[in-house]
Amino acid sequence: MTMHEDALLRASSQGGWDRRTLLKTFGAGAVAMAGIPLLSACTGGSAAGSGAKTATFGSGSSDEVPKAAYKAVTDAFEKKSGVKITTNVVAHNDFQNKINTYLQGSPDDAFTWFAGYRMQYYAGKGLLAPIDDVWEKVGGNFSDALKKASTGADGKMYLIPNYNYPWGFFYRKSLWAAKGYAVPTTFDELKALCTKMKADGLIPIEFADKDGWPAMGTFDYLNMRLNGYQFHMDLTAHKESWDQKKVSDVFDTWKALLPYQNPNALGMTWQDSAKSLADKKSGMYLLGSFLTQQYTDKAVADDIDFFPFPEVAVEGRDSIEAPIDGLLLSKKGGQNQSARDFLAYVGTPEGQDVYASVDSSNIATAKGTDTSKFTPLNKKLAEAISGAKNISQFFDRDALPAMANNVMIPALQTFIKDGTVDVKNLEAQAKSLYAAQ
């Protein structure tokens, strides 16, 4: 049995290698090869099943603050349980891009990943270990929406959520107070506010889409507010066709907002837009709460406030887009009780407090975490999440990655440019791509 599995693993990792070599032929070698040494460096074995209490932990959180935060978590866990955790940190783009090869090679026991389709996909392929036993221990710490997001297509639990960050409108309180703007709760109010802002010489809605993905936030929210959370999930899983009125309605509704969004969006990154909002050139900005990391000037950071995407047609403001990051167990890691204990620890308020003590830009997911150090904005963000009935993961996490990257990005950029979209073609592409998986 094990020999058979080994042969399979070797065969498939061989396949991965050939693919990469093939890319090299077409001058893509440099890009393709970049991740290999890093990933092969982090394939340290674990003492699965043996008496020694060790576990390996693969982390894609390579930025300084999250990296230090995870280090604090593993240190605290080591101290508490006596289990030795070996952490392998990989640059996050490489980690994400090489996840296929990583999971088929010799992955770490536990690793960082996110909720959504991509988790369910690997779970469905049998590359992850279900952790229902861990959820029995710590499940009470999480809301139903988080539980739903951590469940695989087979109904088993796979993810321990660590933190998430909501998407919504951010604005400068002082600007709004000076101009007398009020937070809109319906789409009509939002449009009325936009008209007023435009008359005041502002760009009503800040917008950036040079990188392609930020526009998905607008699409997701309009889709959920028009057609509901379940439709968003079914559309991204391609259980619903793209070639239908419900989808064209989303774009038609968006067309009403387009004149109010920054017309130079296609040449801007979200960092450019963040600056524009800080400079009070624009009225509000629909983005994830990571936006606030951009404001190192405390005077600006304290002046930022948040409101959820207004109600449009259905379900009020029940759904929120708040991508969840957390930990998974690889198939191999499933045999290591210490790795399960580690995940359980991350699922406790205690473990999440340790993380949040270093990285405060995200919102811890477990109930009972220490909120005393929260800024008023953080409190508001946390309330928005805990009050939500449904949590979506953002289009590129809920949908097939090829659909998000290869189809939606060009389609949305064309829509921003011309105001047109070909839903028939979207459906044709979706059909091909989902079939290839």
Place this chain on the structure above:
Amino acid sequence: MSVSTNPSARGRKAVAAPARRVRRLSRRDKVVLGMMVGIPTLIQLVLVWIPTLMSVGLSFARWNGLELTDIKPAGAENYQFVAHDYPPFWPAVQHNVLWLAFLALVATPLGLLLAVLLDQNIRGTRIYQSIFFAPVMLSLALIGIIWQLFYNRDSGLLNFLLGTAGTPQAVDWFGDSGVNIWAALFAATWRHAGYVMILYLAGLKGVDPTLREAAQIDGASATQTFFRVIFPAMRPVNVIIIVITVIESLRAFDIVYVINRGTNGLELISALVIQNLVGEGQVIGIGSALAVILLVISLIPITFYLSRAFGKDKEA
């Protein structure tokens, strides 16, 4: 006696035989030669031919990149998808053609011009050479930063010089899909001209000076001397330059990638290959089909020029 002579005779023969074999190939020579031919062939096979053939194979299949048993035959579906359903494909082909035309008509002649000027032994020629060649050696990240400083809409040098920075009239060099391809081509020229210049400088140094003298004695003007005598004499370099120009325009990738990953008006086939083969949006079948299309397109001009170049050498 006979016993003693025989071995010596045999010995002489034994000495003579290896001597004759040395003139052909000794065993060691054979091993060395075998390795010299075999190892590069093997490397070529493993790194170039086998992957190429596999890529051709995969372009007729569907595969999620996980287990080998998941590979499903798909016929020509991937090619149909690329040609009919994949909106960025045809713009990418057009951009590649534009790229080739621009490099061939602007960048390469510019490189030649620079080479001819710098070949005149003007003062500080070494410094100029280094300056013009520097872009070829810069890393991707650095190129990205340099052009960002230059083209940025609100704070870039170019809009500042045009006096439009910070106004609504400012040209969005990267974001406006009608403009950004030209911005990218300008950046590509900046690199390509330096490359061509160095090659032509070497070529010019290699031209026999007596040719120039002879042409001058025959009363040819400087222009005539260059175009009728010097330029044709550099034929080997010219062939290399043509091939390089074609290849560079087909694999043009880095500049559009640092601008916006080859979307929104900057689609190129190579960028689409990367998008489909590397990273999260991986669709191996479609990526392979795109790669094969790129390969076939590249083979046409390269085979044509190489066979012409080497065919003529044989005749002469």
